[in-house]
Amino acid sequence: MPELPEVETIRRGLNQFIMKQKITKIDVLCAKSFQGTPTLGYVTDIRRFGKALVVDLDNKNSLMIHLRMTGQLIYDGEERYAAGHPSDNFTDKLPNKQTRVILEFENGTLFFNDQRKFGFIRALPTAEVPNDKFIKKLAKEPWSMTADELYAKLQKHKNSPIKATILDQTIICGLGNIYADETLFEIGIHPESKSGALSPKDAESLLHAASEVMQKSIDSGGSTMATYVKADGTKGDYLEKFAQVFRREGKPCPKCGTEIVKIRVAGRGTHICPHCQRILS
DNA sequence: CTAGGATCCTGTCAGC
DNA sequence: TGCTGACAGGATCCTA
Numbered sequence: 001m002p003e004l005p006e007v008e009t010i011r012r013g014l015n016q017f018i019m020k021q022k023i024t025k026i027d028v029l030c031a032k033s034f035q036g037t038p039t040l041g042y043v044t045d046i047r048r049f050g051k052a053l054v055v056d057l058d059n060k061n062s063l064m065i066h067l068r069m070t071g072q073l074i075y076d077g078e079e080r081y082a083a084g085h086p087s088d089n090f091t092d093k094l095p096n097k098q099t100r101v102i103l104e105f106e107n108g109t110l111f112f113n114d115q116r117k118f119g120f121i122r123a124l125p126t127a128e129v130p131n132d133k134f135i136k137k138l139a140k141e142p143w144s145m146t147a148d149e150l151y152a153k154l155q156k157h158k159n160s161p162i163k164a165t166i167l168d169q170t171i172i173c174g175l176g177n178i179y180a181d182e183t184l185f186e187i188g189i190h191p192e193s194k195s196g197a198l199s200p201k202d203a204e205s206l207l208h209a210a211s212e213v214m215q216k217s218i219d220s221g222g223s224t225m226a227t228y229v230k231a232d233g234t235k236g237d238y239l240e241k242f243a244q245v246f247r248r249e250g251k252p253c254p255k256c257g258t259e260i261v262k263i264r265v266a267g268r269g270t271h272i273c274p275h276c277q278r279i280l281s
Numbered sequence: 282c283t284a285g286g287a288t289c290c291t292g293t294c295a296g297c
Numbered sequence: 298t299g300c301t302g303a304c305a306g307g308a309t310c311c312t313a
Binding site: 294 | 313
Binding site for chain 3: 180
C-alpha cells in the first residue's frame with residue numbers, strides 16, 4: 001500500500017525517533033513476517049530504496065522493511081508516530097491483533113503491524129543490501145530517469161497497458177496504484193493505452209507528472225499517511241485533499257466535470273476521467 | 282523473453 | 298442475521 005511518498009514520510013519520521021537508538025529486543029509474533037535472524041544494535045542510518053526501508057545497525061547488519069499492501073510502522077515512545085496502511089488502529093493500544101513484530105528500543109517501542117502478512121522485515125548483512133534480490137532489480141525513480149530511458153523501456157513492453165508498465169518497479173520505481181492513476185490523469189493518457197503507443201514526448205511528460213505528483217505528496221508531510229489520524233483521534237482527509245481521481249468514482253473530474261469512472265486494468269482498480277484520458281493508438 | 286492471471290493473507294462491505 | 302463473493306495504496310510465481 002504505502003507507495004514511495006508514504007515510505008519516504010515514514011523514513012523521515014523514524015529518523016527523528018529511532019536514529020542512534022539501540023534495539024534492545026526483537027519479538028517475532030508471526031514467523032512469516034520476519035526473515036533471517038533478529039539482530040540487536042544501534043541504528044546508524046535509515047535508507048529508502050523505492051518502497052523499501054533499510055535500517056542499518058552498528059553491528060554490520062541491516063533490517064530491510066517492506067510494508068507491501070497493509071504494513072504499518074508505529075513508534076510508541078514519549079509520543080506516538082504512526083504511518084503506513086491507513087486505519088483506525090493508529091491510536092489502538094498496542095500490540096494488537098495485527099502486530100507481527102515488536103522492536104524494543106531504549107526509549108520506546110516500534111510495532112510492525114500488517115493485516116495481510118504480505119509485508120516483511122528481513123535481516124541481512126549491510127554489505128549485502130545492494131545485492132538483495134528485491135533491491136537489486138529496482139529501476140530508477142522518476143526524477144533520476146531520462147525520458148529516453150523510459151521511452152526505451154516502454155517500447156520493450158509495447159503491448160502491455162501503460163498502467164501495468166508503470167506499476168512495474170523494475171521499469172520505473174516508486175509508483176503504486178494511487179500515484180499511477182494520478183500520474184496518468186495528469187497527462188491525459190488512458191491507462192489501457194499500449195505502452196508502445198506513447199511518444200518520446202509522452203514519456204517525458206509522464207516522468208514529469210510522476211515526479212510532481214509524488215514530490216507534492218512528500219512535501220505535504222505525508223498528507224496521505226501520517227496525518228490520517230489527527231491528534232484528537234479523528235480521521236484526516238488524507239486522500240480527499242490530494243487525489244484528483246483515485247477513489248473519486250462518481251464525482252466530477254476536476255478538469256472538465258465529467259463523472260469519474262472506476263474500471264479494472266492490469267488486475268487493479270483504476271480511476272479515470274473518460275473524457276480527459278483517451279486511449280492512444 | 283513478454284504478457285496475463287493466480288496467489289499470498291485478513292478484513293470489510295455490498296448484495297442476497 | 299448469516300452467508301457469499303468481490304475487493305484491497307504490492308510483488309512474485311506460474312503458464313502460454
